[in-house]
Amino acid sequence: MVDMESAGGQPKVVTARSSGLLACRRCAKVWPAGTERCGRCGSHLHSRKPGSLSQVWAWWIAGFICYIPANLYPMLKTRMLFDVTDATIIAGALELAHHGSVFIAIIILIASVLIPLAKFGAIALLALGVGRQTRIGPGRRHVLYELVEYIGRWSMIDVFVVAILTALVQLHSVASITPGPAAIAFALSVIFTMLSAQAFDPRLIWDLDAPEPGVNEDQPPRVTSANAPVQGPAG
Amino acid sequence: MTDLDTLIACPNCDALYTVAEPDAHTRAVCTRCHTVLISPRRNAGLRVIALSSAAVILLIGASLAPFLQINVAGMSNSATIFETALAFTGGPLLLLSLAVTAMIVIVPLVRLLLILYVMIPLVRQKPPARGATGAFRLAESLRPWSMAEIFVIGCAVALVKVADLARIDFGPAFWMFLVLVGIILVQDGMMCRWSIWKALEDSRKS
Ligand SMILES: [Zn+2]
Ligand SMILES: [Zn+2]
Numbered sequence: 419m420v421d422m423e424s425a426g427g428q429p430k431v432v433t434a435r436s437s438g439l440l441a442c443r444r445c446a447k448v449w450p451a452g453t454e455r456c457g458r459c460g461s462h463l464h465s466r467k468p469g470s471l472s473q474v475w476a477w478w479i480a481g482f483i484c485y486i487p488a489n490l491y492p493m494l495k496t497r498m499l500f501d502v503t504d505a506t507i508i509a510g511a512l513e514l515a516h517h518g519s520v521f522i523a524i525i526i527l528i529a530s531v532l533i534p535l536a537k538f539g540a541i542a543l544l545a546l547g548v549g550r551q552t553r554i555g556p557g558r559r560h561v562l563y564e565l566v567e568y569i570g571r572w573s574m575i576d577v578f579v580v581a582i583l584t585a586l587v588q589l590h591s592v593a594s595i596t597p598g599p600a601a602i603a604f605a606l607s608v609i610f611t612m613l614s615a616q617a618f619d620p621r622l623i624w625d626l627d628a629p630e631p632g633v634n635e636d637q638p639p640r641v642t643s644a645n646a647p648v649q650g651p652a653g
Numbered sequence: 654m655t656d657l658d659t660l661i662a663c664p665n666c667d668a669l670y671t672v673a674e675p676d677a678h679t680r681a682v683c684t685r686c687h688t689v690l691i692s693p694r695r696n697a698g699l700r701v702i703a704l705s706s707a708a709v710i711l712l713i714g715a716s717l718a719p720f721l722q723i724n725v726a727g728m729s730n731s732a733t734i735f736e737t738a739l740a741f742t743g744g745p746l747l748l749l750s751l752a753v754t755a756m757i758v759i760v761p762l763v764r765l766l767l768i769l770y771v772m773i774p775l776v777r778q779k780p781p782a783r784g785a786t787g788a789f790r791l792a793e794s795l796r797p798w799s800m801a802e803i804f805v806i807g808c809a810v811a812l813v814k815v816a817d818l819a820r821i822d823f824g825p826a827f828w829m830f831l832v833l834v835g836i837i838l839v840q841d842g843m844m845c846r847w848s849i850w851k852a853l854e855d856s857r858k859s
Contacts, residue, residue: 431685433667434660441662441669444793445850446690448660448669458854460786498818514814522813560666560686567797574756574800578807579814581753585732585740586723587815593725597741602749609752612797621667624685639670639684 432639433624435465443619467619474545477614482538484607489531492598493580499591504598507531507576530576530604533569537611540566541618548622556623563623566615570608577605661847663688692845698776704840705765705772711833712762719824721808723815734758734826756800761837764799767792768844775852786853793846802834 434441440449445459453463492504505513507530515523540562547559554562580601587595661672663683670681670690681691694700715734722731732740738754741747771789774782782788812821 432669434662434669435667437669439657439660439662439669441664441667443664444790446661446664446847447850447854448657448662450657458786459790459850461790510814517817519813519816522810526810556666557686563665571797571800572803572806574803575807575810577749577753578757578800578804579811581740581750582721582732582737582807582811583814585737586721586730586811586821587819588730589723589725589728589819592728593818597746597749601741602745605749605752616797620665620686624666624668 431624435621435625440465443621466621466625467617470617470619470622471545471548473617474541474614477610477617478538478541478545481607481610481614484603484610485534485538486603488600488604488607491600491603493576493600493604494583495596495598496587497594497596499593506600507604526576526579529573533573534607534611537566537570537573537615541611541614544618544623549626551626556626559623560620563615563618563620570612570615573608573611574605577601577608661690663690691847693848694843694845697843697845697848698772701840701843702769702772702776704836704843705769708833708836708840709762709765709769711829711836712758712765715826715829715833716758718826718829720826720830721811722822722824723819724822725819731824734830756798757804760795760799761801764792764795765837768840771849771853775849775856778856781853781856789849789853796841799837801830801837805831805834 434448438451440451440453440463441447442449442456442459442461442463444461445456447456447458449456449463451465455461456463489507491506493507493510494505496503496505507526511523511526511530514520514526543554544559544563544566547554552559580597583595584597587593659671660669661681662669663686665688666683666686668683668685670683672681672691679691680689680693682689717733717735719731720734720737722729734757735754738757739750741750741753767788770782771785771792774780774785808827815821
């Protein structure tokens with residue numbers, strides 16, 4: 419199957435790897451093959467991050483294991499006089515909706531249920547897509563990668579809410595809120611999935627799109643010429 | 654063979670480009686994955702320093718002043734950011750407290766100080782401070798763990814959650830924190846990573 423991006427008449431892309439070079443992911447400088455450390459920023463250089471996929475899956479599994487108790491156990495214990503209630507993430511959101519705050523309930527459900535689940539799915543899709551011709555082209559998989567990188571952190575919102583409520587609602591005899599065991603499990607789950615996404619080397623998405631190493635004699639295109647949007651005095 | 658110094662590789666897809674005019678104020682975007690490779694701005698260095706200094710002062714102020722106050726049936730309790738961050742006490746919850754403190758106060762503060770440490774000598778056109786490359790590398794790798802902006806949204810959610818239980822008032826620290834988040838977002842958008850790395854390298858050579 420021909421994928422949309424490369425069939426769309428785009429100019430052929432020269433990669434650092436196809437030119438026999440090593441690129442630094444931190445500062446974008448290019449080094450000859452075999453260089454150990456980047457002389458500009460000091461990062462370790464790898465053409466592709468070694469063991470990227472196994473690290474991705476290890477963190478993914480750890481995150482998923484933590485995600486299960488995060489949903490089964492209570493996130494918050496609320497004590498009002500002598501009335502103690504436990505609420506899991508979903509029960510808490512439903513209760514909010516019941517009291518009329520449908521909008522906030524939706525935000526919580528999106529941040530704590532939909533985003534984590536979508537994130538597990540997205541990372542798995544990215545990892546499984548490496549080295550295969552998939553129906554979803556590399557351009558779209560790259561957008562997915564950036565979404566995961568950007569949105570993943572926002573799941574932490576529920577942990578912060580629990581922290582704020584615990585610190586604030588300490589009114590001795592009248593009311594108090596304490597965190598439940600799900601708070602830890604949920605925080606760990608978010609942290610592990612962030613590490614999983616960080617372990618993924620996005621350059622793997624594009625590897626089938628690029629020519630094989632060592633066969634490329636083309637000069638790299640100029641980056642500030644017409645192919646890039648120009649801004650500022652030189653434009 | 655092209656001179657390697659004139660090349661730039663997209664960190665996200667490995668595409669290779671020649672930097673046409675290294676000193677021109679032009680923005681460069683990877684044609685394949687649309688990652689912004691170069692985005693220099695006029696006087697960005699000075700502005701980043703000004704914004705970072707303001708953010709450090711706001712962050713320290715916001716950590717110490719009362720953040721939120723709750724009122725129920727004549728009883729009230731107020732919490733500072735530090736109290737919020739350290740809300741979980743005892744056993745494994747203490748670890749969570751440390752993580753929350755790190756993400757909303759310590760990591761943002763450390764990043765701001767590291768950026769100041771790197772940028773001030775660069776803007777004054779002095780040789781880089783000792784360990785500047787390591788400092789900037791650390792600031793960059795801490796970036797995803799700085800979650801001040803998420804915390805602010807968390808406040809809004811917390812507010813609604815207890816709305817039928819109690820009345821909550823914002824303390825001065827809340828507004829400081831809100832401004833701080835705005836400043837950090839602007840500061841972050843203003844930093845061209847490639848230009849800073851290149852400037853660090855150039856000033857070390859000379
Ligand atoms: Zn580098
Ligand atoms: Zn790219």
